[in-house]
Ligand SMILES: Nc1ncnc2c1ncn2[C@@H]1O[C@H](COP(=O)(O)OP(=O)(O)OP(=O)(O)O)[C@@H](O)[C@H]1O
């Protein structure tokens with residue numbers, strides 16, 4: 001069901017109004033509290049800018065990390081300089097999310113002003129979706145915008161509960177863009193439609209794989225999960241990562257692909273290592289013959305070629321999960337090659353969607369982020385969406 005958008009709200013709806021905007025500013029910080037990846041901050045800007053340009057008074061709310069109570073390490077204060085810089089306005093920060101002091105700051109906020117509330121998870125009521133807490137958040141504003149796609153799979157007070165007390169409740173531009181690509185392009189793709197699924201374990205991707213079987217023409221598998229498939233087929237896998245309790249499932253998935261008419265491609269060769277370390281010895285071996293004492297940590301050169309050729313004729317590609325242990329330079333080639341291939345396909349008009357989590361980190365690391373059609377800002381949220389699960393933070397918004 002399509003949701004009402006912030007873009008539907010015009011000057012008359014917004015001028016002078018207090019707008020509670022849930023954003024996802026859960027960014028990585030280093031030991032000096034410096035932001036190491038500001039993607040989510042940049043992604044939050046268009047909605048805030050739109051609201052400011054239409055005279056709204058903007059109240060931003062976000063979580064950072066998973067604090068248990070008030071924890072200075074998880075304060076949102078380090079976000080203020082970057083937000084201010086990107087918006088071209090001095091963003092104010094409150095020491096709290098609710099209460100008298102916050103109310104005073106909101107009352108003093110000029111049109112176009114921006115106030116960032118402190119980490120909303122400093123209250124345990126947030127994750128409990130406590131109605132009284134949601135009411136207090138709602139009482140700060142006249143209307144609600146949810147632009148926190150990365151947190152849309154959580155039914156929390158600031159993402160779901162608040163919508164019961166604050167109307168209109170609409171989707172921000174980032175939320176909309178994520179839904180357009182991850183729901184729109186995936187449910188109504190230009191074909192052939194391929195999915196590339198990697199990552200560590202098959203158990204965490206079963207839902208996604210099964211759901212994609214209903215939609216894709218081609219499914220390429222990589223990452224740690226492939227060894228469970230190999231073992232299920234009777235190959236020797238050495239000391240590679242295998243989920244013994246998922247062998248039958250792997251066989252069933254292969255059968256299901258056949259039944260659904262989906263071409264399922266597994267790597268034909270792998271890069272193996274003598275230990276799980278950046279400086280391990282490595283060599284390329286056929287997927288069916290991994291020697292004892294060696295573990296597969298990346299897809300091999302033949303597989304890269306086969307995968308690239310298979311992707312050549314596609315019109316839509318979605319990628320979730322790295323092809324190998326890309327954190328170690330020696331085992332990053334498969335993941336890098338897929339990132340480069342997708343960048344090349346984008347240049348030829350193919351829709352390329354990176355579905356969150358580590359594959360996004362890999363694409364950023366390769367410097368190819370701006371080449372893709374869409375890079376999701378949500379890890380868990382994009383996975384749940386691809387599994388076909390409804391997101392509570394989206395469901396709660398007003399229908400279009
Ligand atoms: N062959 C392998 N053996 C062991 N680990 C692997 C292998 N290939 C990839 N990995 C690891 O898988 C991890 C990513 O797996 P995960 O399932 O978390 O992927 P993701 O879906 O991209 O992430 P997220 O869950 O954050 O969305 C990486 O840290 C990578 O090192």
Ligand SMILES: O=C(O)[C@H](O)COP(=O)(O)O
Nearest residue numbers: 024026066150151379380
């Ligand atoms: O980083 C994320 O995936 C989101 O910000 C949600 O965070 P959470 O998993 O702590 O709810």
